[in-house]
Amino acid sequence: MHRQSLVIVTPALASANNGNWQTAHRWAGLLGPAYRVRLAQAWTDGDEAMLIALHARRSAASIAAWRVAHPARPIVLVLTGTDLYRDIHTDAAARRSLDLADALVVLNELGARALPEACRAKARVVLQSCPARAPLARTPRHLRALMVGHLRDEKDPRTYWRAVRRLSGRADLRFDHVGEALDPALGAEAAALAAALPGFRWLGSLPHEACRRRIQAAHVLVQPSVMEGGAHTVIEAVRSGTPVLASRIDGNLGLLGEGYEGVFEPGDDAALAALLARARDEADMLPRLAAQLALRADLFAPQAEREALHRLVGALLARPSDR
Template sequence: MRADPRPLLCIATPAMADANNGNWQTARRWQRLLSGHYRVALARHWAELEGPERPAALIALHARRSAPAIADWAREAGGAPLVVVLTGTDLYRDIAHDADARRSIGLAHRLVVLQERAPLALPEALRARCRVVFQSCPARAPLPRPRTFLRAVMVGHLRDEKWPQTLFEAARAIAPHEGIRIDHVGGALDAALGEAARATAAACPHYRWLGPLPHAQVLRRLQRAHLLVHTSRMEGGAHAILEAVRCGTPVLASRIDGNLGMLGEAYGGYFAPGDAAGLAALLRDCREGMNAADGRLAGLAAQCRARAPLFDPERERQALLDLLGELRPGH
């Protein structure tokens, strides 16, 4: 039997299938996208791989959480290519305060970020090593949506970085008779936020906390929603945003770099981080003209359609292949 000629590539991810979080989804998707050109192995640390063959290159997700794998590779791999992917909290928090995260980005031959404003958060001396790779998902057609009320959905586990308190306060500012219904998908990683979600649901019949749901159900809810609401205070490049855009569902998002880099500077659906009143006003504006061709909702949908090609799987595949091609010997 002929040996497989594809080079071995390791993606070091701090989360595996049991976590089913953003890092795992990125690692698994990149494994699929690159499988035609590489044998791609996923592990928390490249040294865990079976067999004597050392990978030709390492892609490590998260500068702080994958710091041991990054440091060991830099010390032991003889200068073989090292790519460090900054996925969110490492970019917007850790590299400012954590020595391991700073060491990781300094060791990398290439840095990858997930949206177009992210390079601005890096030290200027490292930006030349940085490449933007937008995450992707297949396009999906919208499903029938209500015409008598506005359905908004928020997707994200209840934790501080997602700032769900903004949604809770907006729900309380909206009266049940206003024709706005809010579904909130995500597990309570913070028990206090789970209690706040339950209290909001008890006080506001138009708000439902659905807890964690299988990914297929989340996608169907996005396809049936008029809007995705995204309230994060810190974000590397939210998968929920690109999935909504690829479903034809516009977004209301906090004005932070992670969202600006996904949706564009000129996008018309931003509110200030933590501004529940501003979010409620945008929801009301979208509800008022939800069936009008020239309403805010239609305008946001048109802007999202223009961004949708950025999140195409073939575009992501080619960006990854180009990145790895830059690191081949002799390039």
């Protein structure tokens, strides 16, 4: 049987080693058995049956070009954190992408409420996934906290660093940060902090497999972002049995659950420091957080993402066009 062809447009390809690339690459694999899938940074021409575009603003030209060339063929727009919580509220091209798309994919359970009301009927939740892994051995001699996120304002690394400074007198707490210095000023701050505090390590950019193993080995993952569509590092922590301390934003709560205990207000380094201290000092805290997350782990299984994705793509390709 002839397989229909799809194109996935992502502003970031493999060299970027970021969430957009991870999503696009994984979706190509999940869809590959049923469809012919091409990955591209932009779309200018082609005879594919469907466009799947990541990022409303950065893929706006591709979305507009597709709609001109293929007025009746479907567009799936996957909304990132900067889309949902910034660009669609301020950028005309991003808003135009919402209008042109046939389906709007949000990557956390609360994402649709950030959309303009007129667009919410087009929203579909597709939670990202990863294989489950067992935690690696964790020393009882100290607690190791880990942040994984490139150094840029949206990830708010400074809140993590301020919390590290607050706790710098405790030899039983260790702190790691994995992420490339996309902002040179933040890179300089990370290097200075690592030089000043023996308990803090900035590890720079690491391959995905190395990051995954560090998440497995950490006592706790810290996710302080002010803007997230659905952080894959949080999903990897949940699927590795690693508790998470996260900022109270929809992009995090839409993965962890609105009743999750291990959250702090965005930017509140004192609250984060208090949670980190409790994670070390209260014997039942990390097991309690891990038990809460274990109840949600199956939501992020590869089979669940595969089924949601195939339902969405299959329904759009089978739908008569009303354009």
